[in-house]
Amino acid sequence: MPDATSSASTTTTGGSESLTLMGAGLVGSLLALYLARHGHRVDVFERRADPRLAGPLEGRSINLALSDRGWRALEGIGIGDEVRQVGIPMYGRMMHDQRGQLTNQPYGQDNQAIYSVSRAGLNRKLLDLVEAEPGVALHFNQQCLNVDLRDHTLSLRDATTGQEQLWPFGRLFGTDGAYSVVRGAMQKTDRYNYSQNYLDYGYKELHIAPGPGGTWQLEKHALHIWPRGQYMMIALPNLDGSFTCTLFFPYEGPHSFATMQTPAQVQAFFEEVFSDAVPLMPDLTADFFDNPTGSLVTVRCFPWAFDDDVLLIGDASHAIVPFYGQGMNAGFEDCSVLNALLKQHGPDWRTVFQKFQNQRKPDADAMADLAIYNFEEMRDRVADPRFLLQKKIESKISAQYPGQWLPLYSQVTFSHIPYAEALANGQRQEEIMRRLMPHIQAEADYTQPLVQTLLQDEMSKLH
Amino acid sequence: MPDATSSASTTTTGGSESLTLMGAGLVGSLLALYLARHGHRVDVFERRADPRLAGPLEGRSINLALSDRGWRALEGIGIGDEVRQVGIPMYGRMMHDQRGQLTNQPYGQDNQAIYSVSRAGLNRKLLDLVEAEPGVALHFNQQCLNVDLRDHTLSLRDATTGQEQLWPFGRLFGTDGAYSVVRGAMQKTDRYNYSQNYLDYGYKELHIAPGPGGTWQLEKHALHIWPRGQYMMIALPNLDGSFTCTLFFPYEGPHSFATMQTPAQVQAFFEEVFSDAVPLMPDLTADFFDNPTGSLVTVRCFPWAFDDDVLLIGDASHAIVPFYGQGMNAGFEDCSVLNALLKQHGPDWRTVFQKFQNQRKPDADAMADLAIYNFEEMRDRVADPRFLLQKKIESKISAQYPGQWLPLYSQVTFSHIPYAEALANGQRQEEIMRRLMPHIQAEADYTQPLVQTLLQDEMSKLH
Numbered sequence: 001m002p003d004a005t006s007s008a009s010t011t012t013t014g015g016s017e018s019l020t021l022m023g024a025g026l027v028g029s030l031l032a033l034y035l036a037r038h039g040h041r042v043d044v045f046e047r048r049a050d051p052r053l054a055g056p057l058e059g060r061s062i063n064l065a066l067s068d069r070g071w072r073a074l075e076g077i078g079i080g081d082e083v084r085q086v087g088i089p090m091y092g093r094m095m096h097d098q099r100g101q102l103t104n105q106p107y108g109q110d111n112q113a114i115y116s117v118s119r120a121g122l123n124r125k126l127l128d129l130v131e132a133e134p135g136v137a138l139h140f141n142q143q144c145l146n147v148d149l150r151d152h153t154l155s156l157r158d159a160t161t162g163q164e165q166l167w168p169f170g171r172l173f174g175t176d177g178a179y180s181v182v183r184g185a186m187q188k189t190d191r192y193n194y195s196q197n198y199l200d201y202g203y204k205e206l207h208i209a210p211g212p213g214g215t216w217q218l219e220k221h222a223l224h225i226w227p228r229g230q231y232m233m234i235a236l237p238n239l240d241g242s243f244t245c246t247l248f249f250p251y252e253g254p255h256s257f258a259t260m261q262t263p264a265q266v267q268a269f270f271e272e273v274f275s276d277a278v279p280l281m282p283d284l285t286a287d288f289f290d291n292p293t294g295s296l297v298t299v300r301c302f303p304w305a306f307d308d309d310v311l312l313i314g315d316a317s318h319a320i321v322p323f324y325g326q327g328m329n330a331g332f333e334d335c336s337v338l339n340a341l342l343k344q345h346g347p348d349w350r351t352v353f354q355k356f357q358n359q360r361k362p363d364a365d366a367m368a369d370l371a372i373y374n375f376e377e378m379r380d381r382v383a384d385p386r387f388l389l390q391k392k393i394e395s396k397i398s399a400q401y402p403g404q405w406l407p408l409y410s411q412v413t414f415s416h417i418p419y420a421e422a423l424a425n426g427q428r429q430e431e432i433m434r435r436l437m438p439h440i441q442a443e444a445d446y447t448q449p450l451v452q453t454l455l456q457d458e459m460s461k462l463h
Numbered sequence: 464m465p466d467a468t469s470s471a472s473t474t475t476t477g478g479s480e481s482l483t484l485m486g487a488g489l490v491g492s493l494l495a496l497y498l499a500r501h502g503h504r505v506d507v508f509e510r511r512a513d514p515r516l517a518g519p520l521e522g523r524s525i526n527l528a529l530s531d532r533g534w535r536a537l538e539g540i541g542i543g544d545e546v547r548q549v550g551i552p553m554y555g556r557m558m559h560d561q562r563g564q565l566t567n568q569p570y571g572q573d574n575q576a577i578y579s580v581s582r583a584g585l586n587r588k589l590l591d592l593v594e595a596e597p598g599v600a601l602h603f604n605q606q607c608l609n610v611d612l613r614d615h616t617l618s619l620r621d622a623t624t625g626q627e628q629l630w631p632f633g634r635l636f637g638t639d640g641a642y643s644v645v646r647g648a649m650q651k652t653d654r655y656n657y658s659q660n661y662l663d664y665g666y667k668e669l670h671i672a673p674g675p676g677g678t679w680q681l682e683k684h685a686l687h688i689w690p691r692g693q694y695m696m697i698a699l700p701n702l703d704g705s706f707t708c709t710l711f712f713p714y715e716g717p718h719s720f721a722t723m724q725t726p727a728q729v730q731a732f733f734e735e736v737f738s739d740a741v742p743l744m745p746d747l748t749a750d751f752f753d754n755p756t757g758s759l760v761t762v763r764c765f766p767w768a769f770d771d772d773v774l775l776i777g778d779a780s781h782a783i784v785p786f787y788g789q790g791m792n793a794g795f796e797d798c799s800v801l802n803a804l805l806k807q808h809g810p811d812w813r814t815v816f817q818k819f820q821n822q823r824k825p826d827a828d829a830m831a832d833l834a835i836y837n838f839e840e841m842r843d844r845v846a847d848p849r850f851l852l853q854k855k856i857e858s859k860i861s862a863q864y865p866g867q868w869l870p871l872y873s874q875v876t877f878s879h880i881p882y883a884e885a886l887a888n889g890q891r892q893e894e895i896m897r898r899l900m901p902h903i904q905a906e907a908d909y910t911q912p913l914v915q916t917l918l919q920d921e922m923s924k925l926h
Contacts, residue, residue: 191714191758195658251654295654 015347016040020169022144022154022182023047026119027314027331028175029126032136033077034339035173041135045142045156045167047176052124062205063236063244064122065090065223065325066115067413073332076339079129083122087115088237094222095382100276104222105382105391108410109398114223114325116236144176147185149306171349174312178299178319183312192301199296199321199375202257203248206233206287208280210241217280218243225378226274231255232379233274245277248296248379257293296321298368302361305353313338318364323375324412330367330419334360363419370412370423390437394429396446401459405429432458478810479503483632485607485617485645486510489582490777490794491638492589495599496540497802498636504598508605508619508630510639515587525668526699526707527585528553528686528788529578530876536795539802542592546585550578551700557685558845563739567685568845568854571873572861577686577788579699607639610648612769634812637775641762641782646775655764662759662784662838665720666711669696669750671743673704680743681706688841689737694718695842696737708740711759711842720756759784761831765824768816776801781827786838787875793830793882797823826882833875833886853900857892859909864922868892895921 016039021028024046032042066074066087074080091113092106107114130136141159148155154167174182187194211217216237218224224235224243231250235243250256260266263285270278278284299319304312314331337360341352381387391407398405408426411417417425435458439451446452479502484491487509495505529537529550537543554576555569570577593599604622611618617630637645650657674680679700681687687698687706694713698706713719723729726748733741741747762782767775777794800823804815844850854870861868871889874880880888898921902914909915 191661191760193660195660197656197658198654297654 017170017347018043019171019173020154020167021045021173021175022147023174023176023180023316024127024130024138024140025175025177025314026123026126026328027335028173029123029130030073030077030332030335031173031175031313031338032130033126033133034335034342036133036136037077038339038342039135043137043139043167044130045139045144045154047143047159048140049159050127050138050140051120052127062119063116063238064119064328065236066117067325067329069326069333069336069416070329072416073336076336077129079125083117083125084115086121086239087117088239089113089115089221090223090237091221092223093378093382094219094224096224096226096274096276097383098228098273098275102219103388105388108407108414112410112414113221114413116223116238118238119328144181147172147182147310149185149189149310152309171308172310174310174316175314177315178297180312180316182310183299183301183316186303186306186310186312187301189306192303194301195299197298199372200250200252201231201248201375202251202293202295203246203322204257204288204293205291206245206247206281207283208235208243208245208277209282214241216241216243225382226277227379227381227383228273229380229383233277234378235277243280245281248375260288263289298372300365300368302357304357304361308350308353311353311356318368320364320368320371321375322371323378324367324371326367326371326412326419330364333416366418366420366423367412370408370419370426386437389440389443390433392443393436393440393446394433396443397455404459404462428462432462480633480810481506482634482636483617483630484508484636484638485610486637486639486643486779487590487593487601487603488638488640488777489586489589489791490798491636492586492593493536493540493795493798494636494638494776494801495593496589496596497798497805499596499599500540501802501805502598506600506602506630507593508602508607508617510606510622511603512622513590513601513603514583515590525582526579526701527582527791528699529580530788530792532789532796532799532879533792535879536799539799540592542588546580546588547578549584549702550580551702552576552578552684553686553699554684555686556841556845557682557687559687559689559737559739560846561691561736561738565682566851568851569858571870571877575873575877576684577876579686579701581701607644610635610645610773612648612652612773615772634771635773637773637779638777640778641760643775643779645773646762646764646779649766649769649773649775650764652769655766657764658762660761662835663713663715664694664711664838665714665756665758666709666785667720667751667756668754669708669710669744670746671698671706671708671740672745677704679704679706688845689740690842690844690846691736692843692846696740697841698740706743708744711838714756723751726752761835763828763831765820767820767824771813771816774801774816774819781831783827783831783834784838785834786841787830787834789830789834789875789882793827796879829883829886830875833871833882833889849900852903852906853896855906856899856903856909857896859906860918867922867925891925895925 018041019035021032021042021044024044028044028046032044035042066083071080074083092104095103095105127138130138142156143159145155145157145164152169154169154172155164156167157164172182174180176182186192208217218235220237226233231248233245233247235245237243252258255269260269266285266288270284297319298321301317304317313334315327318330320327320330338352338356341355345351394407398407406415408422408429411422411425412419436451436454439448439454440446481504482498484495484505484507487507491507491509495507498505529546534543537546555567558566558568590601593601605619606622608618608620608627615632617632617635618627619630620627635645637643639645649655671680681698683700689696694711696708696710698708700706715721718732723732729748729751733747760782761784764780767780776797778790781793783790783793801815801819804818808814857870861870869878871885871892874885874888875882899914899917902911902917903909
């Protein structure tokens with residue numbers, strides 16, 4: 001632990017400053033690397049213990065879907081290729097119906113894919129890089145009790161010794177996630193806009209075992225979905241042949257966490273509605289009752305900056321629900337955006353912070369809306385033949401009008417179009433599809449003169 | 464101060480319980496009376512000192528607009544007539560344009576009025592009643608530091624002695640306003656939905672002096688508005704001949720609190736835009752710089768009940784901006800609704816609390832939306848001749864179709880229609896007016912056959 005008083009004041013020697021980060025999760029670690037490469041000294045505090053001390057990673061893992069925005073941010077610090085080697089590309093959604101019948105829906109064109117990556121593995125990798133980076137110091141087991149915005153101090157408690165210290169900061173980045181303590185301090189300032197909204201759904205991590213010799217018992221290169229209207233299960237592949245499943249399920253109601261009280265109830269329910277998955281889930285009921293039920297929150301707040309002293313970034317400023325696979329990607333994109341602003345405005349932190357929050361807030365709000373919207377799509381609409389037909393038609397339009405029609409999912413996942421712009425484009429496309437689809441009963445109808453005339457008319461209005 | 468441990472546990476002797484209220488403002492005082500009349504013993508804690516000890520009320524006062532929902536709640540405890548005697552009926556809006564020209568817009572029909580009432584005077588009156596009520600004990604200077612929802616205790620600090628005590632409660636009502644400490648404790652429970660949103664506007668209390676011999680220098684029986692597009696001033700009459708003015712003004716921008724830095728700037732600005740008011744405001748610049756700038760928050764949260772132990776009520780659960788004059792009225796209506804549920808379900812508090820929050824939450828949300836909407840109407844649209852023409856036409860429709868068309872303002876202010884229903888009705892009416900108004904250039908056009916046919920057609924679809 002460095003001496004607090006000497007190291008943390010803001011020194012401006014040749015543009016280099018001492019910066020403090022609270023939170024060494026995915027976004028905190030990545031941001032530390034970016035800031036260090038701008039020549040700053042960075043102290044990163046993290047509530048938890050160093051995850052790398054917990055021994056080798058088990059096969060089971062919470063996994064994340066890395067897509068283009070995330071990749072760009074990783075490539076910016078030169079670790080894109082390395083991470084890609086431990087990721088599993090998923091080229092589409094694989095829907096499982098109640099009888100175990102499969103339907104595939106590609107995510108994009110050609111070889112476009114999102115990548116299943118172990119959250120813990122990625123965090124360890126980033127921490128290794130942070131530790132090796134000159135000018136960055138990592139401090140684990142440091143719980144932030146309070147942030148004094150006026151006095152510029154963090155109150156920290158060492159979880160191993162119980163000792164408390166005051167850490168004076170020059171500039172502080174709050175990368176401490178959805179339940180950010182840094183944001184908690186900002187929330188008490190005058191006229192602070194804040195909301196936390198929970199879905200009536202919780203989630204439960206479950207597990208599909210590897211096949212013999214570490215093979216995958218379901219298609220490896222897909223994100224699997226069991227859409228069931230009011231609830232769903234998904235599964236993402238792991239490197240060891242297993243899949244991490246997540247059940248998204250109502251807290252209350254006829255089929256809900258409230259009504260699943262015994263192993264027999266869980267087993268019977270899964271056999272009825274996820275029949276093809278159950279034989280692959282030997283630990284189903286144990287997992288169900290041992291694993292905690294997670295809640296699903298959307299956090300919005302503003303401002304994200306307190307003067308030029310403090311900036312919230314990642315989940316701390318815009319926690320979203322996981323249904324578009326964009327939580328981490330959005331946080332990583334925050335790092336890319338901040339990096340670009342630092343290049344442009346150098347040490348003018350006030351300008352950097354102001355531009356960052358003004359540019360990024362509408363995008364964060366749009367992504368939050370898209371994530372909630374996608375839950376309905378995944379659990380319900382992907383099981384609807386009309387919906388799948390519409391997606392096929394959209395893909396034809398996209399091929400016919402390249403550059404003019406990029407499907408919403410591709411805009412969000414495989415482009416760097418600002419989220420707010422993607423949402424607006426998507427809404428215009430949806431409007432067009434509402435006019436077109438009543439004239440389309442099958443894929444072949446796409447070439448009908450009436451449909452083509454209508455489409456041409458709509459496309460000419462689009463630009 | 465009663466002995467904490469003996470008095471506050473929940474005793475259920477013949478349906479009588481010991482109840483605790485945090486907050487003795489308008490809603491807290493009124494609720495205490497209602498609960499006492501159901502036979503309960505009530506302890507009411509209030510952070511501030513007893514306002515009645517501050518000596519006689521000055522002429523200056525923050526005033527409120529009491530309307531039908533508030534009156535019903537006051538009549539329910541038998542003090543409607545008494546309060547009405549110290550209220551000043553306001554029969555309409557009086558708009559002042561930049562040259563001092565006046566336009567009057569009646570609020571309702573015949574003698575329908577909202578009443579300007581002194582907030583402090585009404586609070587004192589209610590506290591007198593609470594003090595005289597058997598079974599109610601008032602405890603002033605008791606700041607609530609914390610609420611322990613599991614242990615059922617309030618941590619209280621006596622502001623006069625600095626002493627802290629733990630007060631065990633059986634059942635607690637949070638009537639402690641927009642910045643409720645009781646709600647703060649509930650906000651930390653799992654899956655709590657919460658938002659606080661501020662307008663970019665603040666407000667400043669100002670003052671129009673009485674005329675010679677305590678006469679009113681503006682029309683006494685009106686709510687005065689100086690609508691100026693992006694900002695406005697309003698004035699409500701007081702009994703001593705003065706008016707309490709409120710300036711609603713942006714925090715930032717060309718005309719804003721940020722740009723008003725000197726008395727000369729304020730004086731020049733007011734002379735330009737509120738020319739007819741300035742001569743009546745001898746203390747204008749002193750008031751402007753002495754009085755604090757208030758912020759305008761909307762608070763939404765859910766649930767309002769924690770088991771059958773705690774219930775939020777009034778601003779604690781639904782703080783709204785003041786532009787519809789419904790903040791107090793909505794809080795008072797909460798008391799009427801709770802009273803009706805207590806009559807219906809007796810000591811089944813769980814049912815009472817559940818039904819209360821489920822019935823009342825949509826109404827509170829609707830009222831919050833209406834209050835924000837009305838700001839735009841008051842500061843901008845009431846200065847528009849087309850808007851005033853539309854209001855006149857609506858009043859004609861209302862006369863032609865009695866029972867089928869009650870103007871939105873009347874539904875909110877002069878009826879007991881649930882707010883959510885009023886909002887929905889108002890939206891349907893607005894839709895009709897959007898179709899009708901293009902055909903109307905003057906009041907006389909109302910009788911044109913085309914207009915009447917259109918209207919008849921729309922009205923037939925309405926029900």
